Amino acid sequence: MSQIGIFFGTDTGTTRLMGKKMAKLLGDDIAAKPLNINRASIDDLLSYPALILGTATYGEGRLPGLETNVRNGSWLEFLPQLEGADFSGKVVALYGLGNQVKYGERYADGMFELYQLFKGMGATIIGDWSTEGYTYQQSKAVVDGRFVGLALDHKTQGLLTEGRMRDWIAQIKPALVAAVEAQAEPA
Template sequence: MAKIGLFFGSNTGKTRKVAKMIKKKYDDELVAAPLNVNRISAEDFMAYEYLIIGTPTLGEGELPGLSSDCDAESWEEFLPKLEDASFDGKTIAIYGLGDQVGYPDEFLDAMGELHEFFTERGAKVIGAWPTEGYEFEHSEAIGEDGKFVGLALDLDNQSGMTEERLNVWLSMIAGEFGLPA
């Protein structure tokens, strides 16, 4: 089994695209094939000590799921399956997709929701990302240190920066996950 689980929720496929970009950089022994959370069990998710997870922010700052008009279940329906799980000893890195121009008041809020969910259950979340280079009004994904709680991506307005940001972020988290930098 691979060392790191790679999971995402998506609606349009952009978050899946980023997961595939991550997977392309590592072999099967290091990073597992990316899986949509609507196709896995809680046991599949809990099998990993190290996790990279991704989410878009939809509508008014919501996690993807049926109530946010997704075509299929996603994080909204999956998280309740993990409600009673302990994430003590697990390390998680989060990437989030948002639209800072179209939704400047809830930019990346869903990433903040995932961060809160997993830290409340004991996970160590790594990969904080600077807010410089983004223009938005408010985000629930900003931690106490003034940084985003994970990698902030805007494929709608800054798609040309995605690969570089992803490479820098993966280098940042590499040591925590035992990955080559």
């Protein structure tokens, strides 16, 4: 059976930890082991019918990478592999980490970068999330009044992380599973 691919960009390991928790919530039978994007190839991503992609936000609202002092590289180094890729028919859910108190003027902006990129390559983006309960000034990741994916502030709202993840996974799981099952059906 096909599975749901989970890929993340991280430096400190928090985005990885969130990916592992999401995989556990989904279940080992349908979620692949989360993989750091700095160890992935474009073929890895394209092999899954459904993806959960995670990132933190660095610097002035950027994706992580060598330019933002992420030791082993991350999304910024992976992006060139995506040139010309077609994600039509793929279902993608996004999660983004940030600190809404310290960086409230660009909270979770990195998630928007992934949203824009994968939507532009034809992916169906699912999993928008309410802005209720967050205290930030501005976020590019808010489109039509909702986050484009699950926004997590594990630093200042850590007590809310588990519940938010559980609710978000319950929200996106049916669409992810449907994408996996559709790929598994004989043509």
